[in-house]
Amino acid sequence: MYLRQMETDDIGILLDMAHAEGWSSDVFEFELFHKLDPGGCFSAIADKKVVGGVMTFTYPNSGWIGNLVVDKKYRLKGFGKALLRRGLQHLSSLPTIFLCASPMAVGLYSEFGFRKVSNINRWEHRGMTLDMPGSNENLEHVLAVDNNCWREDRSLMLSRMLTNRSYVFNEGAWLGFGLVGDHWTIGPWEAYNKDSALDLLKRAIVDSKDQRILVDVPAQNTRAWDILTVMDFEVVGKTVLMCRGLLPDIAFGNIYGLASMGSKG
Ligand SMILES: CC(C)(COP(=O)(O)OP(=O)(O)OC[C@H]1O[C@@H](n2cnc3c(N)ncnc32)[C@H](O)[C@@H]1OP(=O)(O)O)[C@@H](O)C(=O)NCCC(=O)NCCS
Numbered sequence: 001m002y003l004r005q006m007e008t009d010d011i012g013i014l015l016d017m018a019h020a021e022g023w024s025s026d027v028f029e030f031e032l033f034h035k036l037d038p039g040g041c042f043s044a045i046a047d048k049k050v051v052g053g054v055m056t057f058t059y060p061n062s063g064w065i066g067n068l069v070v071d072k073k074y075r076l077k078g079f080g081k082a083l084l085r086r087g088l089q090h091l092s093s094l095p096t097i098f099l100c101a102s103p104m105a106v107g108l109y110s111e112f113g114f115r116k117v118s119n120i121n122r123w124e125h126r127g128m129t130l131d132m133p134g135s136n137e138n139l140e141h142v143l144a145v146d147n148n149c150w151r152e153d154r155s156l157m158l159s160r161m162l163t164n165r166s167y168v169f170n171e172g173a174w175l176g177f178g179l180v181g182d183h184w185t186i187g188p189w190e191a192y193n194k195d196s197a198l199d200l201l202k203r204a205i206v207d208s209k210d211q212r213i214l215v216d217v218p219a220q221n222t223r224a225w226d227i228l229t230v231m232d233f234e235v236v237g238k239t240v241l242m243c244r245g246l247l248p249d250i251a252f253g254n255i256y257g258l259a260s261m262g263s264k265g
Contacts, residue, residue, distance in 0.1 A: 001046040001077070001082070001149070002044075002149050003043065003044055003052075003078060003083065004043055004055055005020075005038065005039060005043075005047060006034060006038065006041035006043045006055070007041055008031075008034065010043045010050045010053060010259050011031060011160065012027070013050045014030065014052075014067065014069060017052070017071055018030075019181075020071065021263065022048045023067075024180050024185055024214055024261035025180070026179075026180045026185065027230070028153075029180075029260055030055070030067065032157075032160055032161065033055040033057055033067070033156075033174070035087055036057070036094070036156070036157070036160070036233040037056065037057070037058060037215065039090070040055070040056035040057070040058065040090045040091075041053070041056065042083055042090075043181055044070065044079045044083055044257060046079070049179060051070060051071040051073075051074040051079060052068075052069060052070035052074065052079045052080065052083055053083065054068045054084060054086065054087040055067045055087075057157065058091065059153065059154055059157070060082070060152070061094065061096065061152055062094055062097065062152055063090075063091035063094045063097050063098070064099060064265060065087045065099040066099065066100075067085065067097075068083055068087070070218060071175055074222060076218045080105075080108065081108070081153050082174070082253070083234045084204055085110070085112075088112065089187055090245075092144055094245070095246045096243060096245040096246050096247065096248065097114075097243070097244045098241065098242070099114065099241075099242050100216075100239045100240065100241055100242075101114075101241075101242050101260075102238060103238065103239070103240065104178040104237075106240055109242050110242075110253045112244070113244045114243065115242060116240055116241070117239055117241045117243045117247060118219060118220055118240075118241045118252060118256065119219035119239075119240055119241075119243060120201075120216050120218060120219065120224075120236045120240065120241050121218075121219050121237075121238055122215075122235065122236055122238065122261075123215050123216075123233040123234065123235055124212055124213065124214045124233060125205075125212065125214075125232060125233045125234075126211075126233065127135070127207065127208070127211045128205050128206065128207060128211060128213055128261070129206055129207075129208035129211040130177040130186070130192055130205055130206070130213060131206045132168070137167075139159060139162070141169060142158070142162075142169055142174040142176075143158060143172070145169075145173070145190050145191075146188060146190060148155075148251065149252055150251075150256050150265065151249055151251075154259070157225065157259070158188070158259065160178065161173040161260075162176065162252075164178055164257050166178065167226070168204050168262065169200070170199055171196065171204070172191055172193055172196035173190060173191030173192065173193075173197050173200050174189070174191075174200065175186075175189040175197075175201060175257070176257075177203060177213075179253065183211070183213065184212070184213045184214070185213070185261060186204075186213060186214070186215035187215060187216065187255045187259050187260060187261075188213065188257060188258065189255075189257030190199075190246065190254055190257075192226065192254055193224040194226070196225060197223065197224070201231060201253070205215075205231070213233075215228070215257040216239070216261055217242070218252045218258075221256060222251050223253070223256075224256040227256070239253060
């Protein structure tokens with residue numbers, strides 16, 4: 001077995017592994033990671049084929065480990081740890097590293113010095129979709145709200161990501177959304193107060209049979225819990241946000257939805 005830098009052709013293979021796990025991921029997201037930092041994405045090779053991968057994502061003051069996956073047939077042979085170690089090495093100059101752990105991987109990450117920051121609930125709504133009520137954009141405003149919530153300059157990632165998503169905003173909030181495979185996802189969704197957050201969800205959501213919406217929400221945001229319950233969303237899963245190093249003063253109470261399903265905050 002050996003590790004090498006991820007190649008564009010590996011992405012489809014790794015995406016199949018991600019989908020076998022039921023992840024909400026698409027080729028746009030994997031390619032975005034890869035394009036932004038090809039030197040920070042690694043594949044594990046065994047029997048002359050790709051059997052696993054990991055992606056890293058770098059902001060100015062923090063990094064993310066995302067999409068760590070190993071082919072089911074090749075698990076428990078050390079590939080996962082080797083990939084994680086390589087990803088961490090790539091991010092080693094940053095003071096903070098985050099990841100969202102599936103429950104099965106929490107022990108593995110704890111061994112590498114990660115500690116729990118927050119549970120992340122995955123909420124689902126069936127029978128609704130999201131629709132763009134208008135075409136107004138204000139990138140400067142939404143990036144400023146995001147910066148206030150995460151205490152991080154995420155503008156490079158978000159401006160690229162928003163080329164593939166729609167968003168609505170008001171004075172105190174914004175809500176991004178997009179189609180990922182066969183379902184819709186909400187995120188980022190950030191607000192200074194509950195009314196602003198609810199206003200945007202009500203504006204964007206419309207009835208539609210056979211459609212479903214997912215959003216990943218920090219569990220300590222009780223206002224998000226109230227809104228999603230009232231709007232008939234249900235919790236269908238849980239991950240754990242973990243951190244290694246310094247934990248910035250993130251305003252979790254203002255974060256109603258992560259930017260993506262688990263891979264970059
Ligand atoms: C998590 C995952 C990447 C681990 O890959 P792997 O190649 O099996 O990992 P390793 O062989 O390097 O094992 C790493 C450690 O995790 C432990 N581990 C792996 N799978 C486990 C499981 N299902 N339950 C409990 N512990 C597990 C191993 O026992 C090992 O610990 P040890 O060295 O102390 O024995 C792999 O199981 C996977 O792809 N899972 C599905 C996707 C996923 O959950 N990814 C993590 C997203 S946050």
